[in-house]
Amino acid sequence: MIILKNAQQLDKMRAAGRLLHDIMQRLREVIKAGETTAAIDAFAEEQIRRHKAIPSFLNYRGYPKSICTSLDDEVVHGIPSDAVVLQEGSILSVDCGLILDGWQADSAFTVPIGQVSADKLELIRVTEACFFEGARAAIDGNRIGDIGHAVQALAESHGLGVVRDLTGHGIGRSMHEDPSVPNFGTAGHGARLRAGMTIAIEPMITLGGWRVMEMDDGWTIKTMDGSACAHYEHTIAVTPDGPEVLTLPGFRFDGGQA
Ligand code: MF3
Ligand code: CO
Numbered sequence: 282m283i284i285l286k287n288a289q290q291l292d293k294m295r296a297a298g299r300l301l302h303d304i305m306q307r308l309r310e311v312i313k314a315g316e317t318t319a320a321i322d323a324f325a326e327e328q329i330r331r332h333k334a335i336p337s338f339l340n341y342r343g344y345p346k347s348i349c350t351s352l353d354d355e356v357v358h359g360i361p362s363d364a365v366v367l368q369e370g371s372i373l374s375v376d377c378g379l380i381l382d383g384w385q386a387d388s389a390f391t392v393p394i395g396q397v398s399a400d401k402l403e404l405i406r407v408t409e410a411c412f413f414e415g416a417r418a419a420i421d422g423n424r425i426g427d428i429g430h431a432v433q434a435l436a437e438s439h440g441l442g443v444v445r446d447l448t449g450h451g452i453g454r455s456m457h458e459d460p461s462v463p464n465f466g467t468a469g470h471g472a473r474l475r476a477g478m479t480i481a482i483e484p485m486i487t488l489g490g491w492r493v494m495e496m497d498d499g500w501t502i503k504t505m506d507g508s509a510c511a512h513y514e515h516t517i518a519v520t521p522d523g524p525e526v527l528t529l530p531g532f533r534f535d536g537g538q539a
Contacts, residue, residue: 285477297381298527318350322361337378349376369395374512388528389514408511411484419524429466442487483514
């Protein structure tokens with residue numbers, strides 16, 4: 282069941298999105314070679330609590346940390362650890378969620394650690410572009426498949442792989458609501474998008490194939506072929522005026538449709 286949000290509820294999600302955006306910006310500044318992923322997690326949790334919000338990942342189905350930190354061939358859900366020291370040449374995906382005043386926000390980005398290969402930089406750039414292509418299709422009257430089609434078309438035009446086993450999702454009072462938002466699909470197919478829907482769009486794009494596997498820790502997902510993966514996610518609202526990226530306050534889509 283898809284839960285539509287009214288204007289007051291959307292305002293609360295805007296506030297949660299704005300706070301998460303601010304915290305993600307601060308996280309970018311502490312990510313560097315020599316830092317442990319546990320230290321980045323501790324910083325994130327401290328920032329979230331300082332602003333009277335709740336880390337939504339912590340204890341979610343037993344997840345032990347407040348963020349996910351996924352390196353190179355790790356796709357998502359890497360668990361921050363004192364034993365993982367960031368090394369130049371890697372790419373790191375950071376995924377974080379919070380609850381403010383009962384309302385959720387969820388966002389992720391991938392950054393290079395120091396100098397990285399040109400193909401990894403291109404992977405990060407295209408993954409972000411895939412998000413924006415998908416998000417600009419999130420218009421009242423369109424369908425879920427229009428989002429996935431837009432993401433997949435751009436990724437595959439660059440010869441990149443689109444992870445299929447994990448998807449975006451509706452979001453609101455719960456982190457995961459209907460509908461599921463795949464990063465692949467057929468234009469014109471799937472559930473109808475309506476103003477008042479709030480969804481997380483989160484392309485996971487690889488330098489190789491789409492197949493993934495779960496590690497023995499029960500969380501970390503890696504690419505099957507060992508290729509590097511990037512992840513980029515925002516919480517968005519479908520509004521009468523077009524898509525609004527709640528975790529990127531002030532962002533405007535260019536071009537006609539929004
Ligand atoms: N942010 C992830 C998502 O987009 C969820 C993280 S799983 C958790 O669905 F266990 F870490 F919370
Ligand atoms: Co998400």
